[in-house]
Amino acid sequence: DTAVSQTPKYLVTQMGNDKSIKCEQNLGHDTMYWYKQDSKKFLKIMFSYNNKELIINETVPNRFSPKSPDKAHLNLHINSLELGDSAVYFCASSQRAGDEKLFFGSGTQLSVL
Amino acid sequence: QKEVEQNSGPLSVPEGAIASLNCTYSDRGSQSFFWYRQYSGKSPELIMSIYSNGDKEDGRFTAQLNKASQYVSLLIRDSQPSDSATYLCAVESSGNTGKLIFGQGTTLQVKP
Numbered sequence: 001d002t003a004v005s006q007t008p009k010y011l012v013t014q015m016g017n018d019k020s021i022k023c024e025q026n027l028g029h030d031t032m033y034w035y036k037q038d039s040k041k042f043l044k045i046m047f048s049y050n051n052k053e054l055i056i057n058e059t060v061p062n063r064f065s066p067k068s069p070d071k072a073h074l075n076l077h078i079n080s081l082e083l084g085d086s087a088v089y090f091c092a093s094s095q096r097a098g099d100e101k102l103f104f105g106s107g108t109q110l111s112v113l
Numbered sequence: 114q115k116e117v118e119q120n121s122g123p124l125s126v127p128e129g130a131i132a133s134l135n136c137t138y139s140d141r142g143s144q145s146f147f148w149y150r151q152y153s154g155k156s157p158e159l160i161m162s163i164y165s166n167g168d169k170e171d172g173r174f175t176a177q178l179n180k181a182s183q184y185v186s187l188l189i190r191d192s193q194p195s196d197s198a199t200y201l202c203a204v205e206s207s208g209n210t211g212k213l214i215f216g217q218g219t220t221l222q223v224k225p
Binding site for chain 2: 055094
């Protein structure tokens with residue numbers, strides 16, 4: 001059983017399009033995250049939700065909008081995609097906010113053409 | 114801006130040698146430090162955490178922390194080809210925010 005699963009694994013799209021990435025965790029964790037890893041391997045936090053409430057919101061363009069319908073799901077919607085959005089996006093979860101042991105999903109490779 | 118810095122490498126060591134990976138951080142208030150391993154094309158996984166000055170050993174891995182020098186390191190003894198991966202240093206941002214700041218990672222190559 002996959003603990004943190006995200007879909008799709010690969011996403012190739014044109015500039016200006018809108019796309020979504022879905023994430024689900026079956027670990028019973030309270031906290032979920034979106035991280036972005038660029039081509040230089042820097043892994044940067046974008047958002048964190050604890051029990052469906054937004055607790056971390058980094059300086060991210062407002063084209064990125066997370067949504068957490070329940071504590072097991074955290075989706076990421078991106079409007080008006082730009083070339084610079086190309087990266088690997090990782091969903092992660094932790095047992096609670098402040099628990100730094102993160103369980104990562106397998107990542108979504110987003111390529112904007 | 115709070116930063117975590119690592120030498121991107123690659124660090125190349127022969128099989129059986131000790132690999133030493135280093136990390137410095139800028140946030141003096143940080144209290145929690147982590148090493149994640151990321152195989153090529155895979156997701157990061159936590160391998161070590163350390164919270165107090167000194168050494169912490171877990172099997173072939175030893176994490177070292179020196180808060181005065183703002184320095185964290187990871188030693189891998191008896192390196193194996195299967196240890197070849199990128200090692201990401203992560204530091205919790207001060208204020209117990211739960212926010213991790215990652216370094217760019219050091220790529221380790223263990224040659225048979």
